[in-house]
Amino acid sequence: KVIYNEESTKSIGNDLRKVAVQPIVNYSNISKSYGDLQVLRNIDLDIAPGEKVALIGPSGSGKTTLARLLMTLEEPTSGTIEVDGEMLWHQKTNGKLVKANEKHLHKVRGNIGMVFQHFNLFPHMTILRNVMEAPRNVLGLSKEEAMERAVTMLKQVGLANKIDVYPAQLSGGQKQRVAIARALVMRPKVMIFDEPTSALDPELVGEVLEVIKAIAAEGEMAMLLITHEMDFARDVADRILFFDQGRIIEQGPPKRIFNNPESERLQTFLSRFN
Ligand code: ADP
Numbered sequence: 488k489v490i491y492n493e494e495s496t497k498s499i500g501n502d503l504r505k506v507a508v509q510p511i512v513n514y515s516n517i518s519k520s521y522g523d524l525q526v527l528r529n530i531d532l533d534i535a536p537g538e539k540v541a542l543i544g545p546s547g548s549g550k551t552t553l554a555r556l557l558m559t560l561e562e563p564t565s566g567t568i569e570v571d572g573e574m575l576w577h578q579k580t581n582g583k584l585v586k587a588n589e590k591h592l593h594k595v596r597g598n599i600g601m602v603f604q605h606f607n608l609f610p611h612m613t614i615l616r617n618v619m620e621a622p623r624n625v626l627g628l629s630k631e632e633a634m635e636r637a638v639t640m641l642k643q644v645g646l647a648n649k650i651d652v653y654p655a656q657l658s659g660g661q662k663q664r665v666a667i668a669r670a671l672v673m674r675p676k677v678m679i680f681d682e683p684t685s686a687l688d689p690e691l692v693g694e695v696l697e698v699i700k701a702i703a704a705e706g707e708m709a710m711l712l713i714t715h716e717m718d719f720a721r722d723v724a725d726r727i728l729f730f731d732q733g734r735i736i737e738q739g740p741p742k743r744i745f746n747n748p749e750s751e752r753l754q755t756f757l758s759r760f761n
Pocket of ligand 1: 521524526544545546547548549550551552553
């Protein structure tokens with residue numbers, strides 16, 4: 488783990504400082520249990536700014552829980568999580584777990600966008616209003632600014648011609664593209680996609696994956712992608728993490744993971760997709 492450190496890099500010089508990048512997300516020794524069920528076991532994970540990381544692995548292996556911790560939708564049992572150098576969950580040396588205060592959490596959450604399996608659009612609002620809502624209410628942008636941003640995002644996901652319709656009038660794929668626009672409009676530094684296509688009819692999966700690929704290609708945002716679409720993971724991710732039973736069993740660049748899986752568990756898992 489490379490942490491930018493003003494003091495230590497100063498003496499060594501500028502060259503090192505350029506390569507020493509602070510991770511945008513840092514999980515450190517994270518464990519999570521629900522009662523007796525241990526769902527995550529001592530997870531260490533750094534995500535670099537702009538890095539695209541895909542989580543693959545069997546159902547129930549803890550992938551969603553890892554993402555939900557980052558959104559503070561769940562509380563870790565132990566460990567520390569930082570986003571952009573800001574503490575989200577922090578475990579003190581005495582073992583006590585401390586959560587960031589509300590003001591701080593608000594700021595950290597603003598750096599994270601999340602797209603779920605189910606789109607959760609507001610049914611009584613037009614598409615445009617769905618996307619404008621958070622920039623207006625959370626960022627406090629003027630109506631004009633929020634609208635401009637929202638329209639730009641809706642264009643980006645190919646829905647410029649749907650801004651005045653209501654969610655019920657859209658296909659599942661289109662709804663999911665609205666959900667993506669709604670997250671992107673906040674300009675997060677990290678986007679989490681939790682099985683964004685698994686609730687869709689098969690013929691609608693492609694259009695959503697294409698939109699995500701296009702966003703990934705722009706490069707700036709880090710992404711945490713939970714997916715069962717192996718071809719998609721291979722195309723989009725810089726790094727694949729294979730999860731099983733709450734542990735990262737194996738990780739590496741897509742080519743290595745898919746062409747030369749080392750562990751038997753990963754080999755077995757991948758054989759199901761062939
Ligand atoms: P994945 O995303 O890999 O399918 P999850 O993180 O959703 O895995 O779930 C991991 C395990 O945690 C599963 O066994 C699931 O049933 C359990 N689990 C998830 N959320 C809860 C909860 N709120 N209460 C109890 N058990 C849970």
